[in-house]
Amino acid sequence: MSLGLKGIGHVALKVADIERSxxxxxxxxxxxxxxxxxxxDGALWLVYLRITDTQFLELFPGGEGDRAPxxxxxxxxxxxxxxxxxxxxxxxxxxxxxxxxxxxxxxxxNNWQCWIEDPDGNRIEFMQMAENSMQAEAIRRLxxxx
Numbered sequence: 001m002s003l004g005l006k007g008i009g010h011v012a013l014k015v016a017d018i019e020r021s022x023x024x025x026x027x028x029x030x031x032x033x034x035x036x037x038x039x040x041d042g043a044l045w046l047v048y049l050r051i052t053d054t055q056f057l058e059l060f061p062g063g064e065g066d067r068a069p070x071x072x073x074x075x076x077x078x079x080x081x082x083x084x085x086x087x088x089x090x091x092x093x094x095x096x097x098x099x100x101x102x103x104x105x106x107x108x109x110n111n112w113q114c115w116i117e118d119p120d121g122n123r124i125e126f127m128q129m130a131e132n133s134m135q136a137e138a139i140r141r142l143x144x145x146x
Contacts, residue, residue, distance in 0.1 A: 010056040018061035067121035078123035086112040086128035109134040
């Protein structure tokens with residue numbers, strides 16, 4: 001079966017404090033605000049932020065609770081942002097005052113990775129795909145380039 005997919009269009013997060021989340025994603029990480037949608041009564045419904053030209057982050061205000069579920073809970077565990085140079089990304093995060101929860105390291109899949117959390121405790125992985133990673137090898141195998 002082929003669904004004709006091109007990639008992940010967006011990730012949507014329900015956040016406890018929209019201004020705190022915008023300060024993190026827009027102001028600290030640099031995701032440009034693309035648009036806001038309001039409900040019929042004028043209340044904010046969601047804010048759309050740009051990750052790339054075809055990938056976005058939706059932030060929905062009004063989340064309940066203090067933190068996202070822990071990594072062992074049934075829920076979305078994390079989302080991953082791919083970068084060209086993990087060390088440069090980690091350095092930029094630190095320079096912006098973002099605490100790395102996992103320092104740059106080689107993952108079990110042979111990709112470089114580091115991790116952070118957003119203000120609601122959502123886990124975010126930054127990954128630099130390596131030529132010898134399991135994913136790169138699988139892509140070559142599936143495309144017949146082995």
